[in-house]
Amino acid sequence: MSGRHLLSVADLGRQGIEEILRLADSFKEVAGRPIPRVPALRGKTVATLFFEASTRTRLSFETAAKRLSADVMSFSASTSSLEKGESLRDTIETIDAMGVDAMIVRHRSSGVPARVTAWTSASVVNAGDGQHEHPTQALLDCYTIREALGESGGRPQTDFSGLRIGIVGDVRHSRVARSDVLALSLLGAEVVLVAPRTLLPPSLEGWPVKATADLDAVLGELDVVYLLRIQAERAGRLLLPDLDEYHARFGLTRERAGRLAERALIMHPGPMIRGVEIAPEVADLPASLVTRQVRNGVFVRSAVLFHLLAGPAGAVVGEEDGDG
Amino acid sequence: MAERERRLTRPEGRVFHARTKVMDEDGVARALRRIAHEVIERNHGLSDVVVVGLQTGGVPLAERLRAALSEIEGVPVPFGSLDVAFYRDDLSLRPVLPQEVTEIPFDLTGTTVVLVDDVLYTGRTVRAALDALADHGRARAVQLAVMVDRGHRELPIRPDYVGKNLPTRADELVDVSLDGVVIGELGEEAP
Numbered sequence: 001m002s003g004r005h006l007l008s009v010a011d012l013g014r015q016g017i018e019e020i021l022r023l024a025d026s027f028k029e030v031a032g033r034p035i036p037r038v039p040a041l042r043g044k045t046v047a048t049l050f051f052e053a054s055t056r057t058r059l060s061f062e063t064a065a066k067r068l069s070a071d072v073m074s075f076s077a078s079t080s081s082l083e084k085g086e087s088l089r090d091t092i093e094t095i096d097a098m099g100v101d102a103m104i105v106r107h108r109s110s111g112v113p114a115r116v117t118a119w120t121s122a123s124v125v126n127a128g129d130g131q132h133e134h135p136t137q138a139l140l141d142c143y144t145i146r147e148a149l150g151e152s153g154g155r156p157q158t159d160f161s162g163l164r165i166g167i168v169g170d171v172r173h174s175r176v177a178r179s180d181v182l183a184l185s186l187l188g189a190e191v192v193l194v195a196p197r198t199l200l201p202p203s204l205e206g207w208p209v210k211a212t213a214d215l216d217a218v219l220g221e222l223d224v225v226y227l228l229r230i231q232a233e234r235a236g237r238l239l240l241p242d243l244d245e246y247h248a249r250f251g252l253t254r255e256r257a258g259r260l261a262e263r264a265l266i267m268h269p270g271p272m273i274r275g276v277e278i279a280p281e282v283a284d285l286p287a288s289l290v291t292r293q294v295r296n297g298v299f300v301r302s303a304v305l306f307h308l309l310a311g312p313a314g315a316v317v318g319e320e321d322g323d324g
Numbered sequence: 325m326a327e328r329e330r331r332l333t334r335p336e337g338r339v340f341h342a343r344t345k346v347m348d349e350d351g352v353a354r355a356l357r358r359i360a361h362e363v364i365e366r367n368h369g370l371s372d373v374v375v376v377g378l379q380t381g382g383v384p385l386a387e388r389l390r391a392a393l394s395e396i397e398g399v400p401v402p403f404g405s406l407d408v409a410f411y412r413d414d415l416s417l418r419p420v421l422p423q424e425v426t427e428i429p430f431d432l433t434g435t436t437v438v439l440v441d442d443v444l445y446t447g448r449t450v451r452a453a454l455d456a457l458a459d460h461g462r463a464r465a466v467q468l469a470v471m472v473d474r475g476h477r478e479l480p481i482r483p484d485y486v487g488k489n490l491p492t493r494a495d496e497l498v499d500v501s502l503d504g505v506v507i508g509e510l511g512e513e514a515p
Contacts, residue, residue: 019421023421023422025425026407026409026410026422026425026426029425029426029427030410030426033459033460034431034459034460034461035458035459035460037459038410038411038456038459039410039411039455040409040410040411040415068410306410310415
């Protein structure tokens with residue numbers, strides 16, 4: 001993995017993704033210990049800066065940092081001086097001045113984490129920016145698929161070629177979809193977007209995907225059904241007139257779940273709206289990996305933080321011998 | 325982690341040049357056999373004794389030691405492997421990725437751990453290993469077995485069982501495997 005920041009899945013490339021997933025295995029092992037914590041980032045400070053509400057992602061990052069013995073500072077927009085009119089740049093520079101090694105940034109506008117890199121010397125991790133990307137979500141999704149494949153066929157492997165993954169729902173507004181399309185196709189999977197035309201991006205040019213508005217036509221061929229949350233706060237009523245109708249056409253109903261291929265997996269990035277994108281009882285089927293995704297998120301985020309922060313602070317690595 | 329692994333983290337383009345073979349395959353096997361007897365003698369048998377190999381160089385030696393212990397006493401000996409990358413004190417100088425898995429499928433509380441590594445040098449790996457072991461439970465005692473003690477300690481750590489004491493210069497490297505022990509140094513890659 002190159003660079004000090006993780007802003008997009010593209011920063012990693014295939015090799016970087018594989019490295020993170022392998023590292024996440026080590027943190028999975030750590031989580032099973034009587035004392036699930038290692039001292040690798042002792043003395044480092046990680047700040048979570050969430051300018052947009054999110055509980056699970058923030059908690060996941062904070063848990064991941066604590067498993068590495070890093071100190072954690074938590075910032076949320078609603079309790080901050082932003083309320084008093086401070087600019088984003090001043091907020092970042094203030095937190096930078098306190099001395100932090102990493103800033104985990106979530107913002108409702110695309111590109112904010114990239115801007116933040118200019119205002120701080122810390123490593124910046126994009127924890128979701130507008131409709132742009134959510135790279136750690138894609139990494140934990142890849143980890144979860146890899147883990148499930150490993151359980152059904154031996155060792156976990158990161159070659160997803162031959163896998164067909166359907167991403168269903170509000171692709172247009174989804175940073176999760178954007179990061180997942182990049183990551184899954186880098187690992188060789190075939191991605192099919194399933195959505196009404198109003199919820200697809202205006203152009204799919206340059207995306208290695210197929211698209212359809214007919215879930216039933218592709219359902220039986222999918223190895224993974226990845227359901228997106230309907231983002232009522234972003235989509236609004238214009239694009240999506242009726243949630244019941246959406247459920248009937250694009251929801252994973254009990255009847256559709258019965259038509260899935262044997263061994264097909266069901267995933268959702270959360271928060272899940274039962275009764276809209278997924279039927280209440282389907283979310284609890286054994287094929288549903290939703291809880292596992294959350295659990296794996298901690299391992300993957302530990303891997304990302306370790307990777308960005310455990311290296312040499314400066315560019316110069318001593319020729320000095322280590323030890324044995 | 326040991327010499328073998330350290331070599332992998334070197335700046336590229338430098339490779340290990342073997343110079344002198346100081347122990348052969350039989351020598352390593354005999355040393356492990358002797359260490360096995362010493363472990364049994366010192367602990368008055370093998371009750372509550374577990375063997376933990378340090379990734380990566382210590383694991384094959386530890387497996388061999390465990391087999392010898394079991395064979396001599398006729399009892400099973402629990403076995404684990406430990407990667408200490410997350411516990412190293414030089415992470416900020418030189419990132420070391422975990423090379424292999426840590427797998428200690430039992431609680432160490434109350435056990436006597438025989439920690440096995442290939443080479444004892446500065447002692448920093450063992451220091452990291454002691455911290456890591458503590459996160460797996462409170463062992464009654466930890467004993468250290470190494471195939472080669474090459475000196476140059478930087479911490480107050482000493483081995484309980486040694487295959488061979490081998491005085492070395494700091495710029496030398498010691499490669500240990502089940503095939504033998506070789507001293508050499510790093511040099512430019514052959515063109």
